[in-house]
Each structure stands twice: as C-alpha cells, then as structure tokens.
Amino acid sequence: MMKYFKKISLSLLSLLVLITWILSPIQVNAAKDPQTLGDLKNELATLKQKKATNEANKHSAENKIKANEQAITNAEYEITKAEGEIEEAEAKIEDSNVKIEELKEQTEKLLIFLQQMKNENEYLEYISGASTMTDLMMRISAVEQITSYNQDFLKRLEDLIKQNEQLKIDLAEKQKGLQGKIVNYQAAIQSLYGDIESYDKFTLDIDTQIKTMQSQVDAYVKLCANSPKAYLGDAELLSDCNSVPYNAGWLKPLNSGVITSTIGSRWGSYHNALDIGGNKEGTSIYAAAAGTVAGIVYRYRCGGNMVYINVNVGGKKYTTYYYHLLSVNVSVGQTVTQNTVIGTVGGSSTARSNGGYDSCTTGAHLHFGVANGYYTGTINKANVITPPGFPNSKGYRFKSRTDYYG
Known part of the structure; x- marks a missing residue:
C-alpha cells in the first residue's frame, strides 16, 4: 500500500514540475535599440x-x-x-x-x-x-x-x-x-x-551604416550637450536629449494612396509596415506626426533611403519610419511638424531591377510603419503596430491626409 502511495506522490510531483515548466515565461532575446549616448x-x-x-x-x-x-x-x-x-x-x-x-x-x-x-x-x-x-x-x-x-x-x-x-x-x-x-x-x-x-x-553597406550612425552620434552629442542632464555624459538617455513635441492625433503621410501590401509574414520574411502605392516618384511625403528625426539611412541595399522620426501622440511614445525615399529633406536631430515634407516617394528608379541600388522594391511606393517606443534605426517587430488611421488590409484607399479609418 505504501509503495502505491509513493508511486502516486512521485507522479504528482513530476506533473507539478512539468506544469511549472510549461507555465514559466520563456525568455526571448530581442534586438535592442541604443538607449544612451x-x-x-x-x-x-x-x-x-x-x-x-x-x-x-x-x-x-x-x-x-x-x-x-x-x-x-x-x-x-x-x-x-x-x-x-x-x-x-x-x-x-x-x-x-x-x-x-x-x-x-x-x-x-x-x-x-x-x-x-x-x-x-x-x-x-x-x-x-x-x-x-x-x-x-x-x-x-x-x-x-x-x-x-x-x-x-x-x-x-x-x-x-x-x-x-x-x-x-x-x-x-x-x-x-x-x-x-x-x-x-x-x-x-x-x-x-x-x-x-x-x-x-x-x-558599401557598412560604409552607409557608419555614415548614418556617425550623423546620429554627431546630432545627439549636440542635443545631449544642451539638455538638463548633460552632466551624465555618455550615460545620458537619448530620450532625455530628444525634446519631442506633443501631438493630439495622426495624419496620413501622403495626400492620397492605396495599400498594396500589409504588415506580417511575406515571402518567408516579416514585413514591418504598410506599403502605400498609387503615387509617382517624387511625390511629397509628410511627417504623420510632429517629432524629432532620430535616424536616417541612405541608399541601403534593402530599403533605400530611410527616415526614422520619434513622435509623441496623446502622451504615448512612437517611432514612425519611412522607406524607399527618392530624396530626403530632413536631418538627424531636426524637429518636424505634420506639414514638413520629409522626403519624396521613390522605389522605381532606385529599384535594383531598374538599375538602382534597392533590392527590396520593384515600383514607386512608400513603406510606412509605426512602432511603440523610440528607435533610431532597427525596429523590434514585437513593437510594430498598424499605423493609426489605417486598416491592415490590402486595397484600402484614402483621398486626403485627414481620412481616418476606424
């Protein structure tokens, strides 16, 4: 009889250990964006x-x-x-x-x-x-x-x-x-x-990244030198150096357009933004929200010219990002408004298939994304959200910057 109870006890103990292991949180290593200077x-x-x-x-x-x-x-x-x-x-x-x-x-x-x-x-x-x-x-x-x-x-x-x-x-x-x-x-x-x-x-790729990162370092060195916490030196948080203006809401980054590709898995990889087509190359791109330009990447082999802007909308921190730009009209550290033309639509002449340098585009469009938190470059896909005012659905059209879905 004692042997029987021992067997039951051992079985229950094993089951509890297994349940505890299953319910334990799994640690996931996510890509980290720089937090300090x-x-x-x-x-x-x-x-x-x-x-x-x-x-x-x-x-x-x-x-x-x-x-x-x-x-x-x-x-x-x-x-x-x-x-x-x-x-x-x-x-x-x-x-x-x-x-x-x-x-x-x-x-x-x-x-x-x-x-x-x-x-x-x-x-x-x-x-x-x-x-x-x-x-x-x-x-x-x-x-x-x-x-x-x-x-x-x-x-x-x-x-x-x-x-x-x-x-x-x-x-x-x-x-x-x-x-x-x-x-x-x-x-x-x-x-x-x-x-x-x-x-x-x-x-060529690393030179572009070094140039981009050097411009970010130079810009943040100036910004951080004028912040109240400048005494912290390299330990100063980038968010403390960056004075981001407040926004009550969002606007579209283009005057019109149609969603041609959505957020999610695509061709074996993760697509972290909405692709907006329906505009020719050279069309003006506006900041979807007022903020501070946190990072710019030039002529990247997959994404072309890319702009990252830290914004504050309704008291929440976001990063907006714009890829495949034909031209960039802003600089790192610059404060932009919702009426600032940050660049122009590219993706056609810059496409590798058309003799350009960008292998991740085949035609004119804007790759527009929003993520929770502040980033200066690489976006953690866990923080990617559907841009407010947009559905994550192909074929959605808007005819003005104030069109708001939902």
Whole structure:
C-alpha cells in the first residue's frame, strides 16, 4: 500500500514540475535599440570594427589569390618541363631503337661469320695456306667476344628503352596531376573573387551604416550637450536629449494612396509596415506626426533611403519610419511638424531591377510603419503596430491626409 502511495506522490510531483515548466515565461532575446549616448557611440565603434574585420578578410582573400596564381605559374612551369623531358625520353628511345637495329644486324653478321669459321671450309683454307691456326683461333675468340659484348649492350639498350617508356608514363601522369591542380587553383581563385565581391558589397553597406550612425552620434552629442542632464555624459538617455513635441492625433503621410501590401509574414520574411502605392516618384511625403528625426539611412541595399522620426501622440511614445525615399529633406536631430515634407516617394528608379541600388522594391511606393517606443534605426517587430488611421488590409484607399479609418 505504501509503495502505491509513493508511486502516486512521485507522479504528482513530476506533473507539478512539468506544469511549472510549461507555465514559466520563456525568455526571448530581442534586438535592442541604443538607449544612451554611450550605446550609440558603442554601435558606431562596433560598425567600424566590422568594417576593419571585413577589410582584413578581403586582404587575406587577395593574398590567397596571389598564392594560387603563383601556384598555377609553378604548375605550368612543371608541365612545360615535363613536356621537354617527355620529348627527351622519346628521342632517347628512338636513338636506342636505331642502335639496337644496328647491333642486331652487326651481331647477326658476326654469328654467321663465326659459324663459317667453325666449318670445315675454314680448316681447308688454313691448310691451303690462307692463314695460320693461331690466326684462326684468335679470330674465332675475337668474334665470340664481340658477339657477347653486343648481346650485353643490346640488353642494356632494351632496358633503357623500358626505363624511358616508364618515364614517359610517369611524366604524363605528373602532367595530368598538375593539370588537375591548376583546375583546383582556378576554382579557388574564382571562389575568392566571389568572396571579394561580397566583401566589397559589405563595405558599401557598412560604409552607409557608419555614415548614418556617425550623423546620429554627431546630432545627439549636440542635443545631449544642451539638455538638463548633460552632466551624465555618455550615460545620458537619448530620450532625455530628444525634446519631442506633443501631438493630439495622426495624419496620413501622403495626400492620397492605396495599400498594396500589409504588415506580417511575406515571402518567408516579416514585413514591418504598410506599403502605400498609387503615387509617382517624387511625390511629397509628410511627417504623420510632429517629432524629432532620430535616424536616417541612405541608399541601403534593402530599403533605400530611410527616415526614422520619434513622435509623441496623446502622451504615448512612437517611432514612425519611412522607406524607399527618392530624396530626403530632413536631418538627424531636426524637429518636424505634420506639414514638413520629409522626403519624396521613390522605389522605381532606385529599384535594383531598374538599375538602382534597392533590392527590396520593384515600383514607386512608400513603406510606412509605426512602432511603440523610440528607435533610431532597427525596429523590434514585437513593437510594430498598424499605423493609426489605417486598416491592415490590402486595397484600402484614402483621398486626403485627414481620412481616418476606424
């Protein structure tokens, strides 16, 4: 019975632990926007370090290309050298074959002559006084020695031919191996050039970010120097430096338009704003609410020219953001009103498909978003909201800045 109660107790304890684990809050790491002047400066330093690392990687790739090019040169030299050695081996083989034929012919004649000397006719010649017995024996011995030497030399020549034939095979294999190495070196060089192209693109991108961040740092250094909490230095909150005007309500950022894309998942990624079409490039874009320009990004590869404005509407803090601008008419730290033209509609001539730099647009439109809280750049999607006065639905049209949905 006790064992039964122990089993129930253990089961209940396990269940309680499981329920506690399920109900425990899950920690999510969200992207953090800089809160203090020091944070902003640290972001700038981080970007500069990334650029330095990228430049070092590019330099390393360039050195590897040079090393592979030298390896190709060395391999080509070895191939040429092997070709010469093969030709030399072929010449030796041909020369040996000629000598072999000559020796064979000479040896055959000597053997015939030797055979003739051993015949009775030779003795008859000796008897008839043609030669002495000693001369005859010496001639037979000499012929036998020459014949033996020729046969030994013939064998050496045949061995030499075999060696040269094997040398040709070995050299051909060496050439084949070197050609394979050259192909690998060329593939490595091609890959490294691809890496360098990526590093160059990254440099263009990081340079834009550094320029943007530097302008933000410079602007906030001036703003924070004139705030009541300037004594805090780099620990001063950006929100304390930024005097954001109060708004009673919202206006549309354009005089008219139609929603062509909504907030949410799109093509495997998150779309953090409404796309507003129906306007040609160069159309004026207004601030949806009065505020302070907190950040500007120029010619970003996905978003083009982008403007971030911190606003206060009804006592709540928001960041409004405008992407794919053809031109930007404001600067970081500038206070804007709802009648300020912050820029103009872009997205067509700036599109990568039309020869531009922006890969995230195919036609003229405004990417307009609103997020809770103050940001100077990257928006935390958890704080993205549907812009007040708009539905998050495709096809919605408005004909004036005061049209308000809802």
